[in-house]
Amino acid sequence: MTILQNSDHAFFKDLAALLTGQIIIPEDETYEQVRQIWNGGVTTRPAAFVRCANTQDVIHALRWVRSYGFPLSVRGGGxxxxxxxxxxxxxxxxCSPMREVTIDPQTHTARIQGGATIGDLIDASQEYGLATTTGAISGVGMAGLTLGGGYGPLMGAYGLTTDNLLSAQVVTADGQYISASATEHADLFWGLRGGGGNFGVVVSLEYRLHPVTTVLAGLLLYPLDQARAVFHFYNEFITTAPDELTIQLGVIQMPGGMPVLFLSPTYCGSLEAGERVLAPLRAFGKPLADQIQPIAYDALVHSADAMFPQGRHYFSQTRSLDGLRAETIEVLVESVQRFSSPFSAISIHHFHGAASRVSASAAAFAPRQDHLMVEIVAGWEPQSPEADQRHRQWAQASSDALAPYALKGGYINMLDEGEQERVPLTFGANYERLLALKRIYDPEDVFHSTIGHIML
Structure with missing residues (x-):
């Protein structure tokens, strides 16, 4: 593999002549802006960005890069x-410039380009009273979310993001454009649904949409001295939660630095039924605030954006639990008491309902039993390398403390380079099938994102 360390625009002239988009190298004024992804702590400096405007640009770029044997990576939403x-x-x-979204209100489907974000899709689909399962931060790229699975506030009713994928258009390692669906390249379609980003460049995706406009949602906030009681109550309450109700749980910090426990229910059925279902939850304990109210789904998705802004430094770890027990509750409470930064948080995702009723073998995403995915997020403004390490150590220690009680594997979108041993455990019986797919569609391991990295 050839490493490209020094380059100028003349080196790329043959490729540039083929592109509608543009090539950005370190000498360009816009390089630092283009290089920035959500996590400001990432200092990686690529030799060039091929800013693709369309699928043909992706094909030209991939063929050119492969002809020289350069290492490559793919960016969607970033x-x-x-x-x-x-x-x-x-x-x-x-692919981040490729953000077009097309909604078909008659068939309840959406087609998006590979760089489109959650916000792009939801903002467009809500104009027609439609939505699909997405995460809760609008800047997340839909392609990456889908390839890893896609937890979100609608998954109890409609499954994971990847469960709503109808087709994906992919440029494969040999520069060919193919469409994968239940009827075309069905083997690849299986692997794209939760198998990670290792089979090609996804340039567009088609989703099933559902009638969703106003949901009953908002935060219930509790002081930390009620945490144990709320955790126990939550663990019991979700066992009878209907599909329409998905409840995120966690701890965030108020502007003054005080940690508060939150419950964030989203009920996507009728508002009247939602009021009845949520009544026992809202009556429990002594909340500091009850912000639950009818809210447009697109507004809900945008409501958490300010909490995790682009450019801040982040380090994340995840563990999945089959429920909360006394031991894990103590780990979580102790972790919160040791928050290393006012910007750190713990968020627990509620996997149940329609998402759990999909067979583990129906798509690459394998952990289909009801569970809670614990996301441990260290966020901080940079000060010193020693401070950076302290924040990372907090997240790592919290994850390690949960590990003895956790399910095998993890959430493939949130595993990092140091967790390769968890990848086969995450896919379970699907791992060998993914290996076989990798040998078919990318035998030379051109794409080896850590997301679902498949070892040949």
């Missing part, structure tokens, strides 16, 4: 904590 979208001294096939 909301990446581990920096996997960037490759040191490599070429980035950058």
């Amino acid at each position: 909301h990446d904590f581990a920096g996997r979208a960037l490759r040191e001294h490599g070429i980035v096939i950058d």
